[in-house]
Amino acid sequence: xxxxxxxxxxxxxxxxxxxxxxxxxxxxxxxxxxxxxxxxxxxxxxxxxxxxxxxxxxxxxxxxxxxxxxxxxxxxxxxxxxxxxxxxxxxxxxxxxxxxxxxxxxx
Numbered sequence: 384x385x386x387x388x389x390x391x392x393x394x395x396x397x398x399x400x401x402x403x404x405x406x407x408x409x410x411x412x413x414x415x416x417x418x419x420x421x422x423x424x425x426x427x428x429x430x431x432x433x434x435x436x437x438x439x440x441x442x443x444x445x446x447x448x449x450x451x452x453x454x455x456x457x458x459x460x461x462x463x464x465x466x467x468x469x470x471x472x473x474x475x476x477x478x479x480x481x482x483x484x485x486x487x488x489x490x
Contacts, residue, residue: 386477386478397484431472441469445458
């Protein structure tokens with residue numbers, strides 16, 4: 384499960400993804416937020432607490448897309464929409480939303 388939060392707007396959402404590792408799940412979370420928000424907001428910044436994923440995006444590492452298409456989708460979206468940004472944040476508020484969702488919807 385991945386989630387996003389728009390602080391101050393009371394907007395959040397959760398999505399189930401198929402991911403084998405944390406980095407892959409974080410990439411899915413970023414892509415999910417982009418898909419959901421790009422038609423709602425003129426510009427926005429997605430924050431992630433996953434340093435390796437943010438670095439991969441900042442360095443525009445397309446080589447990893449050979450095995451995983453999601454990084455390429457993110458990079459393509461960022462190139463097409465320069466008003467969307469991704470930055471590192473050590474304490475991601477989406478974790479609270481995700482933890483609450485998981486408590487309310489046990490597997």
